[in-house]
Amino acid sequence: MEKGIDSYIREQFEIKEVDIRTYSPLTLAYIGDGIFDLVIRSIVVGQGNTRANELHRKTSRIVKAHTQAEIIEKLLPLLTEEEIDIYRRGRNAKSPTMAKNATMADYRKATGFEALMGYLYLSDQFERILFLVKEGLKEVNVKV
Numbered sequence: 001m002e003k004g005i006d007s008y009i010r011e012q013f014e015i016k017e018v019d020i021r022t023y024s025p026l027t028l029a030y031i032g033d034g035i036f037d038l039v040i041r042s043i044v045v046g047q048g049n050t051r052a053n054e055l056h057r058k059t060s061r062i063v064k065a066h067t068q069a070e071i072i073e074k075l076l077p078l079l080t081e082e083e084i085d086i087y088r089r090g091r092n093a094k095s096p097t098m099a100k101n102a103t104m105a106d107y108r109k110a111t112g113f114e115a116l117m118g119y120l121y122l123s124d125q126f127e128r129i130l131f132l133v134k135e136g137l138k139e140v141n142v143k144v
Helices: 005-012 025-046 052-063 065-078 081-092 104-122 126-139
Strands: none
Touching (some): 005 104, 025 052, 025 081, 025 104, 052 065, 065 081, 065 104, 065 126, 081 104, 104 126
């Protein structure tokens, strides 16, 4: 398996290897939120140079909890048993905060989605992240 970004970061900053199965679902969601945001920002910026507020508007429309909840609902049939387990753990985690402008159901599904993104990232499965994001955006008919 080719080394992923996370492996390079750990190597460069001399961060010890950790069994990611020991991470809480909210820790996985924390890093997964950033990874999903990075993927979407990369797509938006790749469409060409434009004003920063337009970039932000396009990105925010996709990374919000409601859209993530829609995406994960469409992706469930494509997930492996392990991925479904990670999603469920994230969805069922008790978070001390909630997104403003999101229902509790959407927020929990989005947290599960982000936990899955974090798990895939930390296990160097970036190609799988890109496949799922691409399929998810297509399934919910989101134009980036």
